[in-house]
Amino acid sequence: MWRTLDRDLVRGVAVICLSVAVIGASYGAVAVTSGFPIWVPAVTAVVVLAGSSEFLFVGILAAGGSPVAAVLAGLLVNARHITYGLAVSDVVGSGWRKIAGTHLMNDESVVLALSQPDPARRRAAYWLCGAGILLCWPAGALAGALAGGALRNPDALGLDAMFPAAILALILPALRQPGPRYAAIAGAAIALATAPFLPPGLPELLALGGLALTVRRRVAA
Amino acid sequence: MSIGTPGLVVAIAVLAGGTFAIRLAGPFLRARIEFSPRVVALLETAAVVVLAALVAITALTSGHGFAGVARPAGVVTGGVLAARGAPFFVVILAAAACTAALRLLQIP
Numbered sequence: 001m002w003r004t005l006d007r008d009l010v011r012g013v014a015v016i017c018l019s020v021a022v023i024g025a026s027y028g029a030v031a032v033t034s035g036f037p038i039w040v041p042a043v044t045a046v047v048v049l050a051g052s053s054e055f056l057f058v059g060i061l062a063a064g065g066s067p068v069a070a071v072l073a074g075l076l077v078n079a080r081h082i083t084y085g086l087a088v089s090d091v092v093g094s095g096w097r098k099i100a101g102t103h104l105m106n107d108e109s110v111v112l113a114l115s116q117p118d119p120a121r122r123r124a125a126y127w128l129c130g131a132g133i134l135l136c137w138p139a140g141a142l143a144g145a146l147a148g149g150a151l152r153n154p155d156a157l158g159l160d161a162m163f164p165a166a167i168l169a170l171i172l173p174a175l176r177q178p179g180p181r182y183a184a185i186a187g188a189a190i191a192l193a194t195a196p197f198l199p200p201g202l203p204e205l206l207a208l209g210g211l212a213l214t215v216r217r218r219v220a221a
Numbered sequence: 222m223s224i225g226t227p228g229l230v231v232a233i234a235v236l237a238g239g240t241f242a243i244r245l246a247g248p249f250l251r252a253r254i255e256f257s258p259r260v261v262a263l264l265e266t267a268a269v270v271v272l273a274a275l276v277a278i279t280a281l282t283s284g285h286g287f288a289g290v291a292r293p294a295g296v297v298t299g300g301v302l303a304a305r306g307a308p309f310f311v312v313i314l315a316a317a318a319c320t321a322a323l324r325l326l327q328i329p
Contacts, residue, residue, distance in 0.1 A: 012309035019317070040229065047237035057236055067224055067232040075239045080271050085247015087268035092248050105244045111272055114265065158320030161292045164280040165299030165316030171272050172303050180266045184273035191274035196285045207274030211267055 004121050005128065009112070013125075016108055016166055017132035019159045020051070024140025026154045027055055031145060034062035038145040045138035049103060053077040056200060077201035083208070084110040090119060091126040104130025107167060115170040179214040186210030289329035295320030 024045060031041035036058060044054045053074035060070040084105055085092075091113050092101030104127065113126035154160070175181045187210030191203035198206075224232070256264070280296040281288050299316030307315075 008308040008310060012313060015310050015313055019313075040233070044233055044236070047233065048240050050240055053236070053240065057232075061224055061229075061232075067228055071232050071236045071239070074236045075243065078240045078243050080275070081240070081244045082246045083264070083267045083271045085244055085249075086251060086264045087247070089248040089251035098248065102244045102248060103241060107272065107275060110268065114268060114272075156321065156324055158291070158295055158317035158322075158324065161280070161295030161299070161316045161320035162313045164276045164292075164296045165303075166309075166313045167272050168276045168280075168296060168300045169303035169309055169312045171269050171276070172300070174266075174269045175273070180269050183266055183270050187270040187274045188277035192277050192281060195278055195282050203278060204271050204274045207270055208267055210270050210274075211263070214263070214266055 004124050009125065010128070012166070013112065013129050013132055016129065016162070017136040019162050020108075020133050021136035021140035022154050022157065022159055023051065024137045025144030025147065027051065027058075028141035028144025028146070029148060030055070031058045031141075032148055034058065036062070038142070041141040041145045042138060045141035046134075048074070049134060049137060050078050050081075050106060051137060052200070073199060073201075076199060079201055080204050081105055088113045088122070088126065091123045101127070101130075104134060106130065106133060107163075108133060111167050111170040115173065183210040183214045186213050291320045291323035291328050294323055
């Protein structure tokens with residue numbers, strides 16, 4: 001089903017997955033150098049498969065925080081997936097596939113699906129990116145854990161700019177419509193204004209307040 | 222770190238199970254409730270709004286502070302290229318290259 005996707009998008013997914021592998025390597029290295037055994041980054045990368053929550057989970061435990069705090073912080077960061085699942089429920093599949101399809105839900109696979117014009121390409125983009133990340137994130141984490149401190153700073157490669165740039169590029173077409181554009185700008189402003197005071201994950205949820213703009217506009221129209 | 226292996230296994234299992242439940246919530250609700258086309262469109266916009274907020278947060282902040290200049294400059298470069306119709310993989314490589322180049326010049 002990949003043939004339905006245009007080649008530029010497939011190349012883009014390949015670059016995203018490579019960058020995910022390198023960031024995964026930094027996750028593995030950070031976890032091991034903070035005192036965790038190698039299996040921790042490797043196993044969490046497969047069974048949680050949500051990078052920012054894993055960094056946070058390991059970071060809180062390494063700093064002496066309680067396991068309850070670490071789990072709750074990780075779940076809060078992942079709460080945004082509720083909105084993703086509501087938007088792209090058509091691509092996760094049914095029956096036993098639904099379990100795999102649900103597990104593959106992440107920022108990149110969802111934004112790629114939303115950027116596609118028809119159901120077949122939505123599904124293909126979602127599964128291609130999701131499967132690529134399922135391979136690359138744990139592989140990177142394991143490699144980083146084995147290599148230890150060698151790969152601690154991927155920022156020198158500018159990879160931290162790649163993630164927001166990729167998502168921005170893929171939501172731009174949706175932002176051409178005024179309703180979503182105003183809602184997104186308002187939401188981003190709410191998130192930025194609250195980020196200095198709130199735990200990670202919550203500002204992105206408060207951004208949903210920006211939706212009030214589109215609802216009011218529709219009622220007015 | 223003040224946690225033993227059994228505690229760690231339980232914590233990871235709860236984080237993984239909870240994350241799966243969060244991911245499943247959307248498809249679960251959509252399979253049971255019939256939404257009007259208007260609400261479905263609103264749900265897609267909601268995901269776009271959350272993604273836009275995620276772009277703003279990951280581009281501009283680091284912890285609870287400002288991320289510095291290099292990363293936002295790279296993201297803006299990518300955004301401008303994307304708006305001008307550049308291929309997707311060019312957009313993301315240019316964003317990373319711009320940020321990496323600024324850091325090479327000691328701009329944080």
